[in-house]
Amino acid sequence: MLEESRYYFQKAAKALDLSDKTQKILLTPYRVVKVEVVTDGHDGEWLHHVGYRVQHDNSRGPMKGGLRYHPSVDEDDATALATLMTWKTAIVNIPYGGAKGGINCNPQELTDKELFDITHEFVGHIREIIGPNLDIPAPDVNTNADIMAWIMDEYSNHYGFSPAVVTGKPVHLFGSEGREEATGRGVMIALEKALETQHKSLKGIRVALQGFGNVGSHAARLIAEKGGRIVAVGDHKGGIENKDGLDVSKLIAYVKEHKTVSGFAGGNAFKSEDVLTWDCDVLIPAALGGVLTAENANDVRASIIVEAANAPTTPEADEIFHRRNIMVIPDVLANAGGVTVSYFEWAQNIQQFKWELERIHNELYKIMTRAFEAVLDMAKRKQTDLRTAAYILGIGRVARATLSRTHHSLSKFEQFD
Numbered sequence: 001m002l003e004e005s006r007y008y009f010q011k012a013a014k015a016l017d018l019s020d021k022t023q024k025i026l027l028t029p030y031r032v033v034k035v036e037v038v039t040d041g042h043d044g045e046w047l048h049h050v051g052y053r054v055q056h057d058n059s060r061g062p063m064k065g066g067l068r069y070h071p072s073v074d075e076d077d078a079t080a081l082a083t084l085m086t087w088k089t090a091i092v093n094i095p096y097g098g099a100k101g102g103i104n105c106n107p108q109e110l111t112d113k114e115l116f117d118i119t120h121e122f123v124g125h126i127r128e129i130i131g132p133n134l135d136i137p138a139p140d141v142n143t144n145a146d147i148m149a150w151i152m153d154e155y156s157n158h159y160g161f162s163p164a165v166v167t168g169k170p171v172h173l174f175g176s177e178g179r180e181e182a183t184g185r186g187v188m189i190a191l192e193k194a195l196e197t198q199h200k201s202l203k204g205i206r207v208a209l210q211g212f213g214n215v216g217s218h219a220a221r222l223i224a225e226k227g228g229r230i231v232a233v234g235d236h237k238g239g240i241e242n243k244d245g246l247d248v249s250k251l252i253a254y255v256k257e258h259k260t261v262s263g264f265a266g267g268n269a270f271k272s273e274d275v276l277t278w279d280c281d282v283l284i285p286a287a288l289g290g291v292l293t294a295e296n297a298n299d300v301r302a303s304i305i306v307e308a309a310n311a312p313t314t315p316e317a318d319e320i321f322h323r324r325n326i327m328v329i330p331d332v333l334a335n336a337g338g339v340t341v342s343y344f345e346w347a348q349n350i351q352q353f354k355w356e357l358e359r360i361h362n363e364l365y366k367i368m369t370r371a372f373e374a375v376l377d378m379a380k381r382k383q384t385d386l387r388t389a390a391y392i393l394g395i396g397r398v399a400r401a402t403l404s405r406t407h408h409s410l411s412k413f414e415q416f417d
């Protein structure tokens, strides 16, 4: 993943004509922390894990990014994802830098008490480098609102009442209305804007999704509410299709109970991987990274791809989509609705004033729309694809902020407001 994120960075750096030194400064993380996490297991044996927090850049504000609990968590992945967060927060122009981290544990093998102890121990080790004005973690793979509440609690034990130290908290405990569906809502808005560029609306558009978890299910629901037809969904167990459109509310209820779309009675079963090459207008990968590759990119039939998942497209596939004139709305833009509403949660915590859902929806719409238009405008000016344009915009803003804080010449970056 680190290599892929560097590839996209370098494409934009070339377009921006950044010197090697500037590139190095922009890419090198601000701080990398690796800690040992030793706790007692339920059977009396010690549990041993390693936790990471990579803080990539803070030139535009406190660093922001998720905490992932997964055996694959390591320094390289955390660095790649922290760097992506820096560009993402800059692209949607919210006052944050980027960070990411996690623990190399497998929550499926842990009891709730073990997870609680691991979280507390980890926070004990990183509490000096996180904080409402420093670095604000959030949920990511296998972490959730409950874990964020534990982090808030442990941090507050040391520094006093500090709900703004994490986002993605339970709504009853200083979380924000609308956070749960925010990424899916952002995906829907980005798609709507993309269709507008082709003088189309969501009405009647045929959509296939890989993944029907938090992001996929909310995106599907909101797209269907606006007249889109969800014709196929694939998840970790199987796929389900219906040419006339799946009944999304029924599918959501089914998945809540069965934890998969497989076996849903409102459609026909198919092999999950086939969803990526399904006959549709829009493909939304909303599950895993690296699923669109040189092997399947030529078979993709959608004319628009909305990257709801992080890094679903390999650079080789990206080149193929560009050649085939398939519009790819990149992850750094398409899935930025989540971090945007996290920003609203942080703002509410600092203001100690709760916003109503309608305000959240309106502000999210404004931010996603402005970001989409800015990326589109950059793509036209630089005659490039949306991903490169988004990276140029994000990197340009970060470079400008970095240089503004020093006595270096800014002239090259004046366009990056």
Ligand code: NAD
Binding pocket: 141, 183, 210, 211, 212, 213, 214, 215, 216, 234, 235, 236, 237, 272, 286, 287, 288, 289, 308, 309, 310, 335, 336, 338, 339
């Ligand atoms: P989730 O755990 O709620 O859902 C994941 C979905 O992916 C499930 O439907 C699961 O069945 C499916 N899946 C897992 N393995 C699969 C496989 N091998 N083939 C097909 N489907 C498979 O996760 P989520 O929160 O919806 O996140 C999905 C993606 O979006 C991830 O890449 C995540 O990093 C990214 N993302 C999430 C958010 C957020 O706010 N949740 C924000 C930004 C990016």
